[in-house]
Amino acid sequence: MATGEFAGHIPHAHAAPQSFIRKWVFSLDHKVIGLQYYFLALTAVFVGMFLSLLMRIHLVWPGVSLPLIGDIKPETYLSLLTMHGTIMVFFVLTTAPQGGFGNYFLPIQIGAADMAFPVLNMLSFWVTFVAFLVLIAAFFVAGGAPLHGWTGYPPLSALQSAGPGEGLGADLWVISIALFCIGALMSALNFITTTLDMRAKGMSMMRMPLTCWAWFITAILGLLAFGVLFSAGILLLLDRNAGTSFFVPLVTVNGTMAAHKGGSPLLWQHLFWFFGHPEVYIAILPAMGLCSQLVSVFSRKPIFGYKAMVYAMLSIGILGFMVWGHHMFMSGISPYTAFGMSVMTMAIGVPSAIKTFNWIGTLWGGKIRFTPPMLFAIGFVSLFVTGGISGPFLAQPVLDIPLHETFFVIAHFHLIMGVASIFGIFAATYYWFPKMFGRMMNERMARLHFWFSFVGTYAIFMPMHYTGMAALLRRYSQYTELAYMHSLAPLNKFITYAAFITIAGQFIFLFNLFWSMKRGEKANDNPWEATTLEWTTATPPPHDNFGGLTPVVYNGPYEYSVPGAPQDYLMQTDAATKAVGH
């Protein structure tokens, strides 16, 4: 039942579908599409996690033969890391926060009945889904999956004869990425148009929840970045199959001169990282927006510095396009360029610090409710700080050069981009599950899951900083024969054991997710006593989100502990705001 201030009856652009196919498969409803993205990402994350476990097993016990899988050869190891990175970056970190929760909640949070272009929305999901299938198919073709890493550096990625997996498997990899880009561009178009053109009456830009700002800025980043990756993918495909030399210099493969000359691997790196660094923010910005929301909701305080948070996210987005060269300090770029990129990278620390300061400022003095979503939001802040603090180290060429090829970098980006973003996904799941499925997730299991994940993450990635500083090289499938690495063996075993335990903890989440859909305690329409529009409507929301009503927005999204208010908060649709002086 909708609560708050509404005006008028508004028909939906498309009728509620009746058949199973139109309702759950080729649905035009943004909520169903959001769930489709979410479950695609859920599938992908377990595949990606399984691959990472195989890598950890191989690193510690390189000679062991695994049931059904057999020996992991060096090239298999490289395939595992390529597919792990690609699946996680594209089909989890990009797909779940934006495609999943963004699709589901952006229209509701701005008071719209759907996305601006529902058919395009459906197409963008299905293109993404096909991209995932194409990628997974690479495991099953002759030669297997590619081994050039998720960054696809040529000439390794551009030459079919460069190694096993670089034949059809690598073609499928490129095609999958290109398809993903098309889906992401269509999605970005939809998000931006929806945000600009479909806000409810009274929902000015500066009354939007920070989640909406985050999805909006993420969509802009996607719009500008995925086109570049798409172009690079087309050039790579031509180098691989049409004999062009965009990226391939004069090079010999296994003693034979390749039929290419004059191309530049650096050109690929520039194009790739022009996409690749904004991609970091595409993954993390939605989590930032969500965690800003959650620290406010569960501290029962308005977010500290709303406008500063918006401008910080915009700054991060803009600066994110000016720093791609910091991934290329090792690649022989001009030291002057490297210096410029280094300074700009350090500058990103400023808006990041503003955000962190404001999160802490919001928590400070709040009546904190340690609910599962809040635990994960605080966990996100912790990981963001821990992972972010090593960013300024790596932003300096003089420090990056010795650290770049080591596990230090693995630790850095897994903490800040990977797991922090995943904590955002978990927080979003626990927070919005009642709205999506009408039931609460089991809190005891959720807390257990949090501690498994939080402690486990630190147990895995903190030691990697030390192994990295001790020069343990990444991308090496086997280090146990190197005498100078023997002293690191216990630490590496510890990391692998921690990975086992942390991954085991994720099955608690998986069980809780499906168990709670059927058996969870019934949720009311606003179980968290939150203020944004999704909590004004029925649980789960009807087909047109507000039961044919138009929400009218009077308040900002974070009106908590409001003096004189009947409760300690004001919904965005409460018309009495001005009566209490806000």
Add this chain to the structure above:
Amino acid sequence: MQESTSTVSLGHREDSWHGELNFDSRLRRARLGLVIGLIGVLMIFISFTSAYIVRQGLPTFDPATNTLVRDWFSVRLPNLLFLNTIVLLLSTGSMELARRRTLRDAKSADAALSADSRIPWLASTVLLGLSFLVGQWTVWRELAASGFYISTNPSSSFAYLLTGMHGAHLLGGIFALLAAGAVTLVRRPIEFRAVLVDIVGWYWHFMTVLWVYILCLLELAR
């Protein structure tokens, strides 16, 4: 303390609300979506341009002389490309006439009476667009006949790449035009058709401008 605000009726934001949008709102939203989509397309061609300029300036190692040499040499573009350009410019004029007529029909009270008046212009745009694509295909054949294949030289690689990618985008426009023609024939509401023809029209104009840019790049930055 202020008085409580009164309940606000459906007001100034109604035009941006989802559902039964009026024609102007629907048109504005479609145009906004198109502009955003075109930014994505633009980024693709900006990337190609960037790669073009970088690759053009790169030296390559010549093992015979043990020196760095420049491997880029200019491809002489067939004159047919200029004729194709004229055809595309004509098509964009035809498209504009179709677009304006459709918009006028949508806003006029007797829209149903003139429902099919734009079909000849849509059809001529499709025909001119297809002629352009056939012309581009012929240009490819001429390039191949004179020994320039996609892998012959980086300049020929870019010539094939840029014309091919533009052609693929234009083909998308032709499919959209055919869809617009189809919805006209099945007499979908004039507002629906007008929005479709309008955004396809602007897309088509963008493709024409993009082609002129590509031609200038290939011709002037050889």
